[in-house]
Amino acid sequence: MPKTPLELMQGTVAVLILKTLSWGPLHGYDVSRSIRLRSEGALGLEDAALYQALHRMERKGWIEAEWGLSETHRRAKFYRLTEEGRRALQAEVTTWRSYVTAVSKVLETA
């Protein structure tokens, strides 16, 4: 586990959150934990940025929120992907893949 997590590029926060929520509704804390676990701590997603991104996407209509009970029986705000969010995720993933492929090609030929 590297000591300094990688800085996240613009726009990656959204795709990470959308992907995380595509497995089912989660509250903010779980989204944050899930991203950290799956990236094995490599991605330094700051919570402040996470929450701002969540609310921004809620306004865009990509995700919607509902209050529910957490595992600890506290009121928590659960986010869920909307149809629109699912489409956005697919688009973002495609873009991301082609980007990665292009960059990798350049790096490999070097």
Next chain:
Amino acid sequence: MSQLPAGRRLFRFPWRTAAQVAADVDEELAFHLDMVARVLVEEGWTPESARTEARRRFGDLDGTRKVCRALDARKEREMKWMESFAELAQDLRFSGRQLAKSPAFTAIVILTLALGVGATTSIFSVVDGVLLRPLPFPEPDRLIRLYPLGREGKPTAFSVLNYLDWRQQSRTVDAASLLDTGSVNLTGTGGDPERLVSAWVSPEFFSVLRAPLLAGRGFARGEDSPKAPKVVVLSQELWKRRFGSDRGLLGHTISLDGKPYTVVGVAGTNRWPATVDLWIPFELNKETLEPKNRGAIYLSAVARLAPHVSLVNARAEAQAIAARLAAQYPESNTGYRMDLAGMQTFMVGDVRKPLLVLMGAVLFVLLIACVNVANLLLVRAAGRESEVAVRTALGAGRTRIVRQLLTESVVLALLGGAAGTLLAVWATRALVALAPERIPRLREVGVNGSVLLFTLIVSVVTGILFGLAPAIRASRPDLSAVLKEGARGSKGRPAVYARSALVVVETALAVMLLAGAGLLLRSFGELLHVDPGFDPKGALAFNLAPPTPKYEKSEQLRSLANALVERLQRLPGVTAAGAAAFGRPLDDNDFVLSFNVEGRPEAPPGQEPAMRVAMVTPGYFRALGLPLVRGRLFTAEDREGSTKVALLTEAAARKFFPNEDPIGKKIITGWSENGVARAGEVVGIVGDFKQSTLDSEADPQLFLPFDQAPIGYLTLVVRSSADLRTVAATARARVHDVDPDLPIYKLQTLEELVSSSVAQPRFYMLLLGGFAAVALALAAIGIYGVIAYAVSQRRQEIGVRIALGATGDRVARMVLSQGMALAAIGAAAGLLLAFVASRGLRSLLYEVSASDPLTYTAVALVLVVVAALASYLPARRAAQTDPQLALRGEV
């Protein structure tokens, strides 16, 4: 709009307030921090340091809170808007369906509203064009009219010298012009000689109005000097009609009253005065500037206020100058006063009141239309109680239902408004065509932007006005009662009361309008029965204006008048013909002279007695039909050089010779010829006649023989037993025999003269009468509607009555009396209202009191008859109720 899934709209949580939005953000973030801290504690942190660490790891907590709150608040607002729109669209769709379901109801409502809105809009377009819209000149509010005040405080006219003194002393105006209107004969230029309306003005005139000229220039300084070449500015209309808009005309001369005038310019479309064909500089010659003519008043004045000068300051200055002039020239100016008014205010002076009365009346018609529609909506609402109850039971909020019902009525109102606008375009054209010429600025009247805005506002307001009460009522039905009764709906008494109250209101308003129209009608009838003093049947009159160079000398005028009269007398069928200067009855032109009776002490300056004077040929009295009361009429012997004689009307005899016989007395007029005052011995007294209008008193009048005092304008009157149209044509030919350059104008039969003099009151009467008729019809429909509905609701009860032995007559009487009771209450209230409101009509009434008992009784009777008719149909239907069917509830 429909991106929200349907399920969500139905089961949505109530909208959150800004505080709730903030609290939700806080709670969400607090939950996150607590979770992080919890994990830290499990890892062995103390609770205190775990909380601090959680905050540190989160990053910019305060910033995030702010950003999230702002985002959520905005989202909330957007959602609210979206839902409102969605609901509005839903309401509109629903309204459309509801209205389409009952086309008869919809058509009646739209028609009623179209009538109300259309009438209101067309009257408003007149009010807008005449009273409200600013004059079509730059900074029109700076334009003023100035005028001296007469003895009764009414505006009179300036003399040249008094005007020039005021102009010289005034510091409050930028530019000013005197104004004298009259007419000139246009001859030559390859057409018939034509009488044109002309205005004599100061060279500054066009810079007072600041109206741009269409071609050429206005007048230059010094063009009012007698030495300057004669110039003229034409109106665009004359330029186009007579000269084919030929620009080559500029710089060329035309012949006016036989004198050459160079055309220097063409005025723009916005001309003033509106009827003028051409403008000529007012010549300041030796004669007009002679000190003894200071008392000759015949000029108006118009001016443009200097910047930053208020009307009040200008008025104070005018009053001060007037006082100075009075002190300086006591001979002619004793008691001299001056006043001024904004040009527009001055212009619309005497039509302001009647127009506002009409506007008030038409708003009442609109109100009645609203009441009627409200009534119809109440019936409809009663029929829809079960629908509303079901929707309420299913959870629709009350505001939601009220809003839905209001949307429906506003949609109706807008449809009615659209139909009304079409009606108004047509009605306004008709109004302008029918209106008497004396209403100023009528040419500018039309349906325009501000009128349409007015209509839109009126429509929306009426929609809310007539829709609100029924909507609120319908939104709170007694749920359980309605649902239990099933589709029948409730028959609650309150609904009947509300509708009865509306009918009483509209009846009262209709009675008020009827009373107003009745008063005007009575007044008009009185006016038609006024004896004008002359005999209007079988005679015609026309005017001639002999131009000065050709007819400058008295002999020339004398021989012209005598030649004309002689020729006219010889026409077949003509029984009398006469000529007069200033003797045309029911006319605006007057000639008033101060005078004294020989042997009486001279009156102090400014207080001399004065009366109208006319110079007439001997045949004039018979031609006009003025009866001789005593003494003798003029004869051919009363000519130049013989003893000067005079005739008086009875009014003059009464006023100036109350206790003595005027015959034989000598009257000395202030008017002098070659410095010698005219005196005439009274030889007879003739009947009174109306000189200016039918509704004013006959003024005292002095007649002098034309031969002994010949002057300018001539009115010829011809009495004939032949067809007057033939007489007119032959008379025209005879005049042309005498002088082909003399145009004939104001040719009318005396009957037309009388009828056009009452054009204005007739116009107001017809309009108000029309509104009253519409109001009455709407009220009748209202009464019919309420009674018919009440009968249908009482079917079973009536059936029981008939089954128990009540006769059909008795049932009919019962229903009839119900309608009559409503009408009676409405009529009583309406008469009371009329009694108060008719005070506003007082100045429009002639010989009829504003509380005329005959009119009020007649109006009440009309209403009783109409109410009886309106209740008769439902009463008859009630009487024919089949008790068997009714009792079984099958009707």
